[in-house]
Structures are given as C-alpha cells and as structure tokens.
Amino acid sequence: MKSLLWLVGLVALAQQPPTRILVAYHSESGNTEKLAQAVRAGAASVAGTEVTLRKTSEVKTDDILRSDGIMVGTPVHWSNVSAETKRFLDQVGNTLWKAKSNGDGKTAAAFCTGGGVSMGKEAARVSILSAFLTMRFTVIGGVDAEGYGTLGAEATTGPADPGISEKEIEEARRFGERFARLTRRLRSSP
Ligand SMILES: Cc1cc2nc3c(=O)[nH]c(=O)nc-3n(C[C@H](O)[C@H](O)[C@H](O)COP(=O)(O)O)c2cc1C
Secondary structure, three states, X not given: OHHHHHHHHHHHHHHOOOEEEEEEEOOOOOHHHHHHHHHHHHHHOOOOEEEEEEEXXXXXXXXXHHOOEEEEEEEOEXXXXXXXXXXXXXXXXXXXXXXXXXXXXXXXXXXXXXXXOOOOHXXXXXXXXXXXXXXXXXXXXXXXXXXXXEOOOEEEOOOOOOOOOHHHHHHHHHHHHHHHHHHHHHHHOO
C-alpha cells in the first residue's frame, strides 16, 4: 500500500507541467551577469524546471506572461537599482496589467552586485522585492552559509573585494535552487 502511494505520487509529479523560471538581469561590466549564470544553474538543477536566462533589455512580453517565477538581478547604482532594472520592473507591471493579470500564484526574487560592502545592496534588493509585492507576487529570499535568511544573493565587487568569489557563486546557486524548488511547490499546491 505504501509503495503504491509512493508510485502514485511519483506519477503525479511526472505529469506536472514544467515550472518556468525567468532569470532577467542588467549588467554593464559583467559582474551581475556572472551571478545570474550561477542563479540560473541552481534553478535548472531542480527537476521539472525550465529556466530562461535573459538580459532585461531582451525580455519579451511572452517571457513574462508564461513564467511562474521571475528572478531579477541588478548592479547597485547610487544605492538603488539601475535605471534599466527600474525600466524592466515597469515592463513587468505593464505587461501583466495589459493582460488583465497580476502576480497571484507567481514568485519573484532579487539579486545584485555592488562595489561597496554596505553601499546600497540591501536597498536595491528591497526595491525590487517591494515592486513585486505591489504586483501581488510571492517573494522568496535566500539562505546564507550560516543558515540565516537573506534578501537574495549578492556579491561585493569593488577594489576591497574585487570580482565574484566562489563563495558568492555558491550562495547564488543555492538561491536559484531554493527559488525553483519553492516555486514548483507553490505551483503544484491546489
Ligand atoms: C553609475 C554607477 C553607480 C554606482 N553606484 C554604486 C553604489 O551606490 N553602491 C555600490 O556599492 N556600487 C555602486 N556602483 C558599482 C557597481 O554596482 C558594481 O561595479 C557592480 O558590480 C557592477 O555590476 P555589473 O558589472 O553587472 O554592471 C556603481 C556603478 C556605476 C556604474
């Protein structure tokens, strides 16, 4: 009986449509792009997930409408998101509005890179998350190496800590995995 239930559960999972995740990022000098690639790899590691990685400037209306979850990556510009990221958030809102839809039942998340340790990375991610909350998305954060929850993956890239470290890449991968796993769970619940 137990193994029959297990089998039924497995069949039901296999019949579930794929969970579609859009990872959209803006990047001028490649740092946020690197983090986005790690986030994408983490999300793609979850069975039954289809991930689309796109520059925000190349995201099409259909990419937004068909996605079950949207992850947005931005460089920090003057302690906030870049102007291009803000434009993209407006695009998401306008696209859903025109389709007479909203973020109910969909998930969203934020990640960023910034030159300084404490020069706006939190504000940038909160800015993205609050835009998504206003559109009625369910927002999902990350978990750091110590087990604390975070606002999403981040990396410091300035002279004091240049580039993206392996630790930051690993955290971004785990963030992508967690996002895809929880999005799939949300989409499969009645
Ligand atoms: C116009 C501009 C403003 C910036 N403002 C900040 C800032 O306020 N705080 C910060 O930590 N880094 C700031 N930076 C640094 C970038 O956030 C950082 O280099 C980032 O990793 C760039 O990402 P990218 O390579 O994906 O473009 C700024 C960079 C530019 C070009």
